[in-house]
Amino acid sequence: FTRALLGVRGDLGAGWDFEAIGSSSRDSGTxxxxxxxxxxxxxxxxxxxxxxxxxxxxxxAGRAASDEVLRAIWPESLRTSHGKRDQLGGFxxxxxxxxxxxxxxxxxxxxxxxxxYDSSIPGSFAIAGERTQRAVYAELRAPxxxxxxxxxxGWDLAAxxxxxxxxxxxxxxxAATYQAGLEVRPVxxxxxxxxxxxxxxxxxxxxxxxxxxxxxxxxxxxVDPARGNEPVVGGEVxxxxxxxxGPERGKAYALGAxxxxxxxxxxxxxxxxxxxxxxxxxxxxxxxxxxxxEGLFPGVVTRGPAxxxxxxxxxxxxxxxxxxxxxxxxxxxxxxxxAWKAMGGTWTAAAAVTRARKYQVVLAPSVPxxxxxxxxxxxxxxxxxxxxxxxxxxxxxxxxxxxxxxxxAYKDSGTSNRGLGNAWTHDLSASLxxxxxxxxxxxxxxxxxxxxxxxxxxxxxxEFVETSPFYDPTQADWRGRYASVRLSVTW
Numbered sequence: 001f002t003r004a005l006l007g008v009r010g011d012l013g014a015g016w017d018f019e020a021i022g023s024s025s026r027d028s029g030t031x032x033x034x035x036x037x038x039x040x041x042x043x044x045x046x047x048x049x050x051x052x053x054x055x056x057x058x059x060x061a062g063r064a065a066s067d068e069v070l071r072a073i074w075p076e077s078l079r080t081s082h083g084k085r086d087q088l089g090g091f092x093x094x095x096x097x098x099x100x101x102x103x104x105x106x107x108x109x110x111x112x113x114x115x116x117y118d119s120s121i122p123g124s125f126a127i128a129g130e131r132t133q134r135a136v137y138a139e140l141r142a143p144x145x146x147x148x149x150x151x152x153x154g155w156d157l158a159a160x161x162x163x164x165x166x167x168x169x170x171x172x173x174x175a176a177t178y179q180a181g182l183e184v185r186p187v188x189x190x191x192x193x194x195x196x197x198x199x200x201x202x203x204x205x206x207x208x209x210x211x212x213x214x215x216x217x218x219x220x221x222x223v224d225p226a227r228g229n230e231p232v233v234g235g236e237v238x239x240x241x242x243x244x245x246g247p248e249r250g251k252a253y254a255l256g257a258x259x260x261x262x263x264x265x266x267x268x269x270x271x272x273x274x275x276x277x278x279x280x281x282x283x284x285x286x287x288x289x290x291x292x293x294e295g296l297f298p299g300v301v302t303r304g305p306a307x308x309x310x311x312x313x314x315x316x317x318x319x320x321x322x323x324x325x326x327x328x329x330x331x332x333x334x335x336x337x338x339a340w341k342a343m344g345g346t347w348t349a350a351a352a353v354t355r356a357r358k359y360q361v362v363l364a365p366s367v368p369x370x371x372x373x374x375x376x377x378x379x380x381x382x383x384x385x386x387x388x389x390x391x392x393x394x395x396x397x398x399x400x401x402x403x404x405x406x407x408x409a410y411k412d413s414g415t416s417n418r419g420l421g422n423a424w425t426h427d428l429s430a431s432l433x434x435x436x437x438x439x440x441x442x443x444x445x446x447x448x449x450x451x452x453x454x455x456x457x458x459x460x461x462x463e464f465v466e467t468s469p470f471y472d473p474t475q476a477d478w479r480g481r482y483a484s485v486r487l488s489v490t491w
Contacts, residue, residue: 015103024087032077079120082119101143102146112132117130129209157184163178179196191258201248212239217236217314220286222291234315235315268337269335270336276330282321283363348390353388403426426458459481
């Protein structure tokens, strides 16, 4: 993976500034698999062979066959993939006009980009696609009321934030998203806030560039409920791109309060309730599901002429990704921290916990919502509890910190009742200001920071689960303990 980025920013005067960025990225990858699908003809020939060099003998105490025979029965496949993305963007930001409570701050920007992707297995399949994308966006922050204390600086008693964005894609259409937030601060140390936002996720290039493949309807054992569940014969199932495929869409709401100190030191508490709803999930439904719910997916099922008051026989089923299903989840975030001076430096202790109270998912028509809170799935689910504890100490030239991450108990997928989670993972971090320590000259650099971290200090290994990849990649990291070092220099 390689990425190049060039940016420029500067002042326009009267409190306005701008920023423009161009970037280009390239990625290439290979995936080699073997032993997954057997070549039935080669296996049959090897079992029938009387020649020891070409035979497969599963009953021997030694090797069952030569490497050449085994590779012929379970051939390797090499998949290559390449991706490219080029993007340009920029924005301007500043005070738009003066309001009684303060300036109306604004930001407006544009983006444009081009993506391409191709992936292939020689002799098996090849897929390629590209798209262009354009976007415009703007955000306003308006102070509604402001305090006027007899002494000292004031603060915004209330402020409103509004934002909008419109994206246009060359392969599926456009989508608009919006966001609004309200902040109320009756006293300097208390913040009340509420927000609402919409979002969208576009189909991937793989989903909008599916190569056509045709299969007989008999291969799927389809039956037609509109014709008394008679078997569907003589038709075709076409694996293809659904031209009506649209983006996934979401809505999010949050309501919270924060008590914070009037300065860097002191105690901070935060409480936020949140709710997220995602609709029009993109999925590949089985052809029989599409036939059973023909009315929900117009144009997917094609029929011949009607006769005798009954719908005509099915001649074609378009088997492609469709928009259906929803995720409905909600919960509460709690946080607390305290900072104080001691031993010549600043100490910070913090704790945070997320309690998911609801996680319901619908992925297929005519199926009730499924409760996925506290049980692992390969796509949509959540543990009921997650938390974090941290302790840090810092001086002007260096800092140290330890963080412990907690995942609550949950069950394995399917019918398994295997208990997972209910475990802690511990991380360490440190940073050095090389200029303040005298290890870098201010005459040569403005700043230089060396930071290091160790993730999973105790080298806790992932827990076994009963489905591939046989550990839970959403909650565990197969790398175990690993360290990183970063040097950041500014001139």
